[in-house]
Amino acid sequence: MAFIELRGVSKQFGGVRALRGVDVAFEQGRVHALLGENGAGKSTLIKTLAGAVQPDSGEITIAGQRAQLSPRSSKQLGIAVVYQEPMIYPHLSVLENIFMGQELVSPGGFLRRGEMATRATPTLTRLGLDPSILEQPMGALSIGYQQLVLIVQALIQGARALIFDEPTSILSKEETDRLLGILRGLRESGHAVIYITHRIEEVYQIADEVTVLTDGAVVGHFPIAEIGSEQLLALMSGASKRDYQKRSSQGRVTGAPILAAEHLCVPPYAQDLSWQIYAGELTCVYGLVGSGRSESFQAVFGHLRPASGRILLGGQPVAPRSPAHAIRLGIGYLPEDRKLQGIFADKNLEFNQTASVLRAFLQWLGKLDLRGLVRATDQGMREYGVKAKHPGVQIALLSGGNQQKILFTRWAKSKLKVLILDEPTRGIDVGTKAEIHEFIRRLVDSGVGVVVITSDLEEALQIGDRILVMRKGRIVEDLRGEALNPETILSAAIGARS
Amino acid sequence: MKSERLRSARRSGGSPGRRLGQFLLSREGLLLIFLLLLGAAIDIASSGSLLRFANLNNLFVNVAVVAVASIGMTLVILTAGIDVSIGGIVGLSSAIAGQLLTNGTNVLLSLGVFLAVGLALGLVNGILVSYVRIPAIITTLATKSIFRMLVFLTLGGVWISSIPFRLTNFFVLTRIWILPVSLVLTLALLIAASVLMTHTRTGRWFYAVGDNEEAARLSGINVRLVKTSGYALLGLLTAVAAIFSLAESPLVQNNTGSGFELTVIAAVILGGTELSGGRGTVLGSLIGAVIVALVQDGVILLHIQPFWNGVLLGAVILASVASSGLRLLRQRGAR
Numbered sequence: 001m002a003f004i005e006l007r008g009v010s011k012q013f014g015g016v017r018a019l020r021g022v023d024v025a026f027e028q029g030r031v032h033a034l035l036g037e038n039g040a041g042k043s044t045l046i047k048t049l050a051g052a053v054q055p056d057s058g059e060i061t062i063a064g065q066r067a068q069l070s071p072r073s074s075k076q077l078g079i080a081v082v083y084q085e086p087m088i089y090p091h092l093s094v095l096e097n098i099f100m101g102q103e104l105v106s107p108g109g110f111l112r113r114g115e116m117a118t119r120a121t122p123t124l125t126r127l128g129l130d131p132s133i134l135e136q137p138m139g140a141l142s143i144g145y146q147q148l149v150l151i152v153q154a155l156i157q158g159a160r161a162l163i164f165d166e167p168t169s170i171l172s173k174e175e176t177d178r179l180l181g182i183l184r185g186l187r188e189s190g191h192a193v194i195y196i197t198h199r200i201e202e203v204y205q206i207a208d209e210v211t212v213l214t215d216g217a218v219v220g221h222f223p224i225a226e227i228g229s230e231q232l233l234a235l236m237s238g239a240s241k242r243d244y245q246k247r248s249s250q251g252r253v254t255g256a257p258i259l260a261a262e263h264l265c266v267p268p269y270a271q272d273l274s275w276q277i278y279a280g281e282l283t284c285v286y287g288l289v290g291s292g293r294s295e296s297f298q299a300v301f302g303h304l305r306p307a308s309g310r311i312l313l314g315g316q317p318v319a320p321r322s323p324a325h326a327i328r329l330g331i332g333y334l335p336e337d338r339k340l341q342g343i344f345a346d347k348n349l350e351f352n353q354t355a356s357v358l359r360a361f362l363q364w365l366g367k368l369d370l371r372g373l374v375r376a377t378d379q380g381m382r383e384y385g386v387k388a389k390h391p392g393v394q395i396a397l398l399s400g401g402n403q404q405k406i407l408f409t410r411w412a413k414s415k416l417k418v419l420i421l422d423e424p425t426r427g428i429d430v431g432t433k434a435e436i437h438e439f440i441r442r443l444v445d446s447g448v449g450v451v452v453i454t455s456d457l458e459e460a461l462q463i464g465d466r467i468l469v470m471r472k473g474r475i476v477e478d479l480r481g482e483a484l485n486p487e488t489i490l491s492a493a494i495g496a497r498s
Numbered sequence: 499m500k501s502e503r504l505r506s507a508r509r510s511g512g513s514p515g516r517r518l519g520q521f522l523l524s525r526e527g528l529l530l531i532f533l534l535l536l537g538a539a540i541d542i543a544s545s546g547s548l549l550r551f552a553n554l555n556n557l558f559v560n561v562a563v564v565a566v567a568s569i570g571m572t573l574v575i576l577t578a579g580i581d582v583s584i585g586g587i588v589g590l591s592s593a594i595a596g597q598l599l600t601n602g603t604n605v606l607l608s609l610g611v612f613l614a615v616g617l618a619l620g621l622v623n624g625i626l627v628s629y630v631r632i633p634a635i636i637t638t639l640a641t642k643s644i645f646r647m648l649v650f651l652t653l654g655g656v657w658i659s660s661i662p663f664r665l666t667n668f669f670v671l672t673r674i675w676i677l678p679v680s681l682v683l684t685l686a687l688l689i690a691a692s693v694l695m696t697h698t699r700t701g702r703w704f705y706a707v708g709d710n711e712e713a714a715r716l717s718g719i720n721v722r723l724v725k726t727s728g729y730a731l732l733g734l735l736t737a738v739a740a741i742f743s744l745a746e747s748p749l750v751q752n753n754t755g756s757g758f759e760l761t762v763i764a765a766v767i768l769g770g771t772e773l774s775g776g777r778g779t780v781l782g783s784l785i786g787a788v789i790v791a792l793v794q795d796g797v798i799l800l801h802i803q804p805f806w807n808g809v810l811l812g813a814v815i816l817a818s819v820a821s822s823g824l825r826l827l828r829q830r831g832a833r
Contacts, residue, residue, distance in 0.1 A: 303716065327718035335716050342716075344709040346776050355706060356717040358699040366698050410717070 003028045003161055003192045004049065004079070009058030011044055011216075016429060018044040020217040021058065026161060031183060031193040033207035033224075035200070037236055037288075037490065039456050041216035042196050046163055049194075050074050050081045063160075080154030081163045084170070086146040090139025095120065097138045098153045123152045127182055144175035151182065161192035168202060169290060180206050198236075198288060198494050200229050212236060237457065237486040255279075256315055258449035259331070259418045261300070264309035269295035270473040273309070277418065277451055282444045284464030285453045287493055292473035293453045294336055297420045301333040302326040314417065327356060330417035334407060334424055336453070342407050343395050350377040350391040353406050357414050380409040384439060401432030408439060418449040425459065437463050457486060457493075469493050525770045529785045536792055544799040555678060557795050559670050559746045562680040565787035567739040567758070568765045569691045570620075570732030572783045574634075575766055576708045577725050578775025581623060581732055583638040584762060586645025588740040588755025591615040593649045595741075596658040596750040605664060613737045619645065620733015624726035642759075650752055661748035669745035680742040687735070691780045704728065708775030757808070764811045765790040767818045790814065 002025035011019040019041050026032050036042050047053040048060070051074035060067050062077045069077075089097055095113065098120055104112045121131045127148055138146065147167060154162055164183070168176045183206055186193050195207060203210050204224065212220045212235045220227075220235050257276035264273040270292035277283050287293045299306040302320030310317050313329060320326035323333065335341035344352055354361070354373050361369045361376075377391040384405045388398055395403055404424065411419055421440065425433040440463065444450045454460050460467050467484060469477035469492045477492040479485075521527045541548035548554070567584060574581050595612035599605065619641070626637040669680040677685075695701035703724045706714040715721045740755065769786030771778025790811065797807050 301716075322720065323716050324718040324720050333716060335713075340710075341712045344706055344713060344776070346709050347705065351702065351705070355702070355714075355719075358702060362699065366700065367693075368697055368699060368702070370697065 002026060003063055005061045006045075006048075007059050007061075009045075009048060009055045009060065011048065011053060011055050013427065016427060018216050019048070019055070020215070022213075022216070022218055024211050024218060024221070026192045026194055028160065028192045029187055029190045030208045031187050031195055031206050033203045033210040034194065034196045034213060035198065035203060035210055035232060035236060036213035037198060037457055039215075040213040040236075042213055043165070044216070045213070046081055046165055046196065049079055049161075049163060051079075075157065078158055078160035079163065080157070080159035080161070081165065082147060082150050082154065082167060084165045084167070086143060086150055088138045088146055088150075090137065092138055093134065094136055094138055094141070094149055095134040097149060098134075098156060100153075102157060120152065120156060123155050126185070127152060128178070142175070144171050144179070147171075147179065148182070151186075159191070161194065162186060163194040163196070165196050166198070167195075168197070168199065176202075200232055200494070203232070204229070233487055233491060237490045257312070258314055259300070259451075260312040261296075262310040262312065264296065264299065264311065265307045266292070266296050266299040266304055267307050268473075269304075270299075270470075273475055275468055275475060275478070277449045279417075279447050279449045280444060281465045282440065282463055283449075283451050284460040284467045285451060285470060286457060286460045286467055286489060287455070287470035289455060290472075291470040291493070293455075293470050294422050296470075296473075297333065297422070297451065297453060300326070301331055301420060303333070327414070327416075330415075332356075332411045332414050332416040332419040334411050334419070334421045336422035336426065338400065338403055338407065338427075343403055345396040346394065348392050348394055349381065349386070349388060349398075349406055350374050352395045353377045353380055353391075353410050353413075356410055376413070380413060381406075384409050384412075385435060399429075401428045401436075404428055404436065405432070405439075408436060412439065412443055416448060418451070419443065420451045420453065422453045423455065424452060425454075425456070433459075457490060460489070461486060471495055526779075526782055526785060529768070529770075529782070529789065533785060533789050533792065536789065536796070540792065540796040540799060544796075547799045548795070553795070553799065554676075555670070555673075556746075557791060558678050558681045559742060560791040560794065561788050562678070562684040563739045563742045563746070564761055564765050564791050565784050566684045566687060566742065567732070567736050567762045568769070568783040568787045569688060569780055570728070570735035571762045571766045572769075572771050572778055572780050573691075573704055573728040574732050575763075575771050575773060576704045576775060576778055577728050578708050578711070578773070579627060579634040579725060579728065580763070580773070581620075581638045581729060582635065582759045582763075583619075583623060583642035583645060584732065584736045585755040585758040586642045586649070587616055587619045587733055587736045588743065588758050589649040589750075589753070590619060590645045590652070591737045592740045592744055592750045592754050593652040593658070596661065596744065597652070599662055599665070600658055600660045605662060609741060612741055613734055616737025616740065617730055617734040620730040620736070621726070623733065624729030627729060628722040628725040646752075646756075649754070653750065653752060655752075658750040659748065661744060661750075663748075665741075665745045666748060669742055680745065683738075684742075687738075688780060688784055695780055700724075705776055708777070710776075760808065760811050760815075761790055761794070762787075764814045764818075768814050770818075770822075772822055773819065 004026040006022055006024050009019055009022045010017070022045065034042055034045065044053060048055055049069065051069035051071040060069060067073065067077060089100065095116055099116050104116050106112055117131065117134055120134060124131050124133065129148060129152070138149065141149065151162065167179060171179065183193055183195065197203065207224050209221065209223050210227065210232070211218055212232065214236065255278070258279045259277040261273050261275050265271050273296055285293050285297070295304055298304045300311055300320065302322045302325050311319065313331065318329055320329060320331065339345070344355070350373055354377060358368065361372050363369050374391050381388065381391065386402050386405045388402060395406060408424065424440065425436055428436070440450060440452065452463065461484060464484070466480045467489060468475055469489055471493055477489065479489065522531065537548065571581065591612050594615050595608050598608040598611055623638055623641055626632050627634045670678050672679045674682050695704065703719050706717070706719055707721050707724050711721055744750065765786035766783045767773065767786070768789060769778070769782030769784070771783060793810050794807055797804065797810070
């Protein structure tokens with residue numbers, strides 16, 4: 001009998017269906033790989049198992065019992081998650097980290113360090129760690145060792161199922177091999193190991209079975225011996241094959257590039273990037289999380305400092321010192337995190353929409369034309385179909401999609417040469433997403449150089465005339481027109497040998 | 499359709515009566531009611547001393563001293579900063595300019611130096627906070643003790659007491675209608691600052707930085723410059739407050755200005771500016787300043803022991819912050 005079983009689990013965030021009727025079972029003594037590209041629903045699935053997200057429908061059984069999972073009950077039932085970026089207390093010792101919240105105390109309230117160390121030692125040894133590590137501060141360990149400590153913690157707290165969220169994405173080769181060895185050990189000792197990844201080669205190294213997720217739905221489940229890597233790749237990119245409009249790329253882009261990078265280095269995120277962006281052509285930049293997409297363009301926007309290389313705007317070398325400087329030069333950037341980097345949550349729509357175009361509304365002595373601002377906001381709201389009563393509404397009261405439209409308007413009205421849009425449709429319902437795609441196209445047609453950074457392959461294929469693929473801080477593909485093919489792009493992005 | 503929407507954007511109340519009702523229930527309205535009640539209570543308890551002319555003039559100058567500095571403090575707190583060094587700025591600028599004033603230097607020149615010292619000290623705070631990125635509370639705690647030491651060195655242990663009477667005559671005793679010149683100047687600065695905050699790009703920058711610093715930077719606002727200029731303006735306005743204060747009581751000693759930061763921060767917070775930044779008005783701070791000055795006056799008129807002053811200010815700060823904390827909790831509960 002499976003240790004964890006999900007039947008028909010669905011979850012919707014706003015208009016986005018993150019999980020659609022997922023059926024999957026995880027057994028003890030097996031390594032079960034969950035494979036999928038960004039946004040396929042892997043993270044939501046983990047959060048559901050960790051009790052951080054409550055499914056809208058469907059049922060979960062743990063060891064045969066139906067379970068309503070909360071973060072607490074999930075832990076008590078023996079489910080532990082080792083996240084991509086380990087959550088640790090860097091200034092506390094390894095021992096204190098392991099027993100955080102589960103300390104052994106004497107009746108007087110004193111910590112029983114000796115007993116805790118004794119309790120931890122066998123597990124440490126089992127994972128090949130020296131017990132002397134217990135006294136070191138957690139922050140002094142490499143990420144690879146921190147992960148191991150978290151595994152020790154999970155085992156000591158009695159975990160029976162361990163979920164690993166892309167554990168090797170930030171590990172070196174040696175650390176990866178050591179981790180895979182440990183996972184095999186866990187399998188021998190009868191733990192259920194759930195291994196989330198987008199690296200196909202690792203699936204073959206470690207997994208007993210594999211489930212492929214696409215667009216929140218399970219599209220296949222196979223014992224590892226029965227499926228080849230070509231087929232897995234095709235399944236992962238399956239959704240992207242649906243009939244997207246093939247853009248003819250307007251054929252010839254004429255003239256000089258409006259924006260270009262020459263050997264741009266933004267350590268540690270990106271190395272030796274060279275690309276050209278043309279006006280009238282929509283360029284998508286696709287890559288997995290951590291491929292340096294956002295950071296390399298934040299350097300173009302003056303938010304990060306490049307270490308070397310040149311940026312050319314309209315053929316002229318420029319060196320944006322700050323976002324303010326970049327905007328004066330004619331470069332705009334719609335940030336990826338709407339809440340943290342985009343909106344002024346306390347303020348109204350007018351304030352938000354006009355934040356970077358105030359210069360156009362200056363009157364004598366620097367006084368602002370307040371009525372003009374309200375009128376312009378109102379006009380922008382109608383032009384881009386923002387659903388809100390009037391410009392005086394506080395932006396936090398709007399849906400994510402409408403907030404994004406306001407921010408998009410902020411930049412669309414800024415009279416720029418180049419606009420970089422970082423994940424412009426993340427977490428937005430399907431209808432608004434289509435509208436925003438339409439607005440982006442209008443902007444491209446008006447002659448602005450537009451770059452859309454996205455981790456959604458389907459989106460890139462749907463709207464891009466051209467796609468730059470990034471992996472580990474480098475450009476690995478630059479494709480146009482007929483060459484735009486989901487499998488080529490995906491395998492370039494994940495570095496599969498195909 | 500369009501004009502209708504525009505109208506509804508501008509229309510916030512309804513009939514004038516309803517609008518008055520709404521104002522009275524807003525924070526400013528409630529504070530105003532509280533202010534009147536407090537004034538009436540003090541006046542009755544002191545059997546009419548509050549409204550006696552000599553006291554009233556004194557009160558007006560005190561309001562000017564607190565209010566003019568709270569304009570600057572409002573700007574700083576709006577950007578989610580704080581400045582606890584302004585007592586030191588009062589002391590140091592008074593000590594330096596006071597010596598010029600007593601050794602016969604031109605009065606206007608001395609006042610210029612007064613302002614310049616305030617501006618420079620504020621600028622030091624601003625640069626340390628925004629460019630060197632030392633947390634505001636740490637920066638200003640440190641500069642506060644440094645400024646205090648410099649006051650001591652400047653004075654060399656000797657009080658300055660021979661401040662030209664012209665200063666008192668002009669700022670305290672000369673009146674326009676019934677208001678002393680210091681208060682009239684303060685009101686003018688207040689109006690200017692209020693226009694700056696609501697009608698100019700610079701004002702928006704302050705609100706934007708306080709609301710979401712990262713978003714502000716990414717929308718092209720020079721965040722560090724905005725923050726620095728807040729501290730610099732606060733330094734300048736603190737020097738103005740110091741001038742008024744010196745005119746009222748012409749004496750500079752080692753502890754001149756100490757405790758002033760508490761008074762001003764209390765006024766600003768009471769006036770509705772939030773410590774987390776992005777929310778607050780200069781006008782609110784004026785009402786806060788009047789209440790704080792009234793409390794201080796009441797303590798004197800009612801012959802309460804002076805250390806109650808600090809207790810009351812502390813209570814004012816705690817009560818205002820607690821009330822905005824409760825408001826946040828309510829909002830979260832409603833969601």
